[in-house]
Amino acid sequence: MNNIVIVRVDEIGLKSGNKMLFMKQLKNNIESKFKDLFSCKILGNRIYLFPKKTFNNRDLDNLGKIFGISSYSVAKKIDKDFEKMEEEAYKLVIEALNNDFDSCKSFRVSVNRADKSFPMISPEIAARIGEYVLSNIPSLTVDLTQPDINIEIDIRPEGVYLFKERVRGPSGLPVGVSSTGTVLLSGGIDSPVAALLMLRRGMVINGVNFYSPPFTGPKSLDKIIKISSIISEYTPFPFHLYVVPLTKIQMLFKDLEENQFSVVLQRRSMMRIADKISNLTGTKVLITGESLGQVASQTVENILTISESTQKVIFRPLIGSTKNETIEISKKFGLYETSILPYEDSCSVFVPQNPATKAQLRKIKQIESYLPEVSVLEDEVINESKKYEIRDGKIEEIDVFKMVKGGIL
Numbered sequence: 388m389n390n391i392v393i394v395r396v397d398e399i400g401l402k403s404g405n406k407m408l409f410m411k412q413l414k415n416n417i418e419s420k421f422k423d424l425f426s427c428k429i430l431g432n433r434i435y436l437f438p439k440k441t442f443n444n445r446d447l448d449n450l451g452k453i454f455g456i457s458s459y460s461v462a463k464k465i466d467k468d469f470e471k472m473e474e475e476a477y478k479l480v481i482e483a484l485n486n487d488f489d490s491c492k493s494f495r496v497s498v499n500r501a502d503k504s505f506p507m508i509s510p511e512i513a514a515r516i517g518e519y520v521l522s523n524i525p526s527l528t529v530d531l532t533q534p535d536i537n538i539e540i541d542i543r544p545e546g547v548y549l550f551k552e553r554v555r556g557p558s559g560l561p562v563g564v565s566s567t568g569t570v571l572l573s574g575g576i577d578s579p580v581a582a583l584l585m586l587r588r589g590m591v592i593n594g595v596n597f598y599s600p601p602f603t604g605p606k607s608l609d610k611i612i613k614i615s616s617i618i619s620e621y622t623p624f625p626f627h628l629y630v631v632p633l634t635k636i637q638m639l640f641k642d643l644e645e646n647q648f649s650v651v652l653q654r655r656s657m658m659r660i661a662d663k664i665s666n667l668t669g670t671k672v673l674i675t676g677e678s679l680g681q682v683a684s685q686t687v688e689n690i691l692t693i694s695e696s697t698q699k700v701i702f703r704p705l706i707g708s709t710k711n712e713t714i715e716i717s718k719k720f721g722l723y724e725t726s727i728l729p730y731e732d733s734c735s736v737f738v739p740q741n742p743a744t745k746a747q748l749r750k751i752k753q754i755e756s757y758l759p760e761v762s763v764l765e766d767e768v769i770n771e772s773k774k775y776e777i778r779d780g781k782i783e784e785i786d787v788f789k790m791v792k793g794g795i796l
């Protein structure tokens with residue numbers, strides 16, 4: 388049981404003033420996912436995980452979903468004793484060979500001597516331990532640039548760590564260090580990726596989804612909950628999803644004579660509702676998955692007209708991305724297979740034949756001025772929304788919050 392896990396950070400290490408705050412948040416985030424398995428300790432730019440019970444490498448998979456971690460290694464900690472270092476390095480090579488002594492594998496020993504009081508310099512330690520390993524396993528060759536097996540020896544004041552592998556983490560900043568946002572979360576490919584990208588910058592988020600009963604059925608709801616559940620695996624905070632029935636507002640826009648503006652009108656309504664939910668839940672910004680020029684509603688003119696419906700800043704992390712790039716990220720985060728399930732999204736049900744690509748604000752405001760009931764309906768649908776709390780993939784429907792203009796009932 389003397390294996391420990393070393394967690395490394397990249398960006399956090401560069402933050403001078405906030406570094407300790409960020410490290411503590413990362414430590415809390417790791418503890419919240421691994422409280423039964425490890426106790427954690429910050430030492431310099433690293434976090435060390437001490438096992439409370441035996442673990443195997445698969446138990447560590449969730450470290451790949453904790454933003455802020457650049458890499459981690461399962462390491463053996465020993466005393467600062469040269470003979471023990473030789474012995475453990477040899478054992479690690481044997482482990483890495485996995486009983487394959489026939490195919491000619493190459494290896495390297497890399498030494499980091501952070502404790503300068505250790506009486507030998509790094510190249511000397513590497514060379515001597517390399518010789519020791521070679522003398523015991525003559526089928527090996529040495530390769531200093533691209534070895535099959537890289538044994539790392541890290542000599543620090545508190546002891547020596549040896550490991551043979553660095554597993555890459557998801558990098559970024561720990562969730563909890565970058566304020567809060569509300570993502571307009573559709574069942575498509577883009578907005579779930581936008582949500583993950585904001586989590587990766589350390590933001591705590593909740594989500595608002597619009598659905599159109601009875602035009603969108605229970606399978607669409609299942610899909611958005613499944614997407615939220617995947618998102619929740621990347622945050623230590625519960626992910627709250629507000630599901631808002633938009634149908635009565637959409638019907639109003641659909642029946643307009645000038646229904647080419649219905650998409651922009653609908654989006655403005657979504658923004659106002661999301662703005663209110665953001666205020667009710669205390670988040671600071673809105674987030675969407677828009678990407679410039681991707682669909683008719685995402686021209687600069689339409690985006691400006693849509694943005695005007697809220698005072699809040701809207702983060703659009705995908706604005707400059709290509710569809711393929713977004714798909715790549717979606718796959719990387721394990722979202723893609725769910726995002727492409729063929730269930731109708733609320734908006735696609737009500738798209739006119741020729742949606743306006745340059746909806747002028749003046750025109751849109753004029754139409755809205757003929758529809759004062761929209762604002763009443765927006766409050767109504769917030770009252771009718773469902774709220775789900777999703778934590779580590781576990782879903783619970785909780786209290787529907789009630790709202791009247793300007794406050795919570």
Ligand SMILES: Nc1ncnc2c1ncn2[C@@H]1O[C@H](COP(=O)(O)OP(=O)(O)OP(=O)(O)O)[C@@H](O)[C@H]1O
Pocket residue numbers: 570571572573574575576577578579595596597598674675676677678681682684685732733734
């Ligand atoms: N039903 C919905 N519920 C919540 N937000 C939505 C919904 N539909 C669209 N949005 C928000 O508006 C943005 C633009 O949507 P649009 O349908 O124009 O583009 P999209 O590329 O299909 O987006 P996505 O892939 O995220 O569905 C979405 O990224 C999302 O943030």
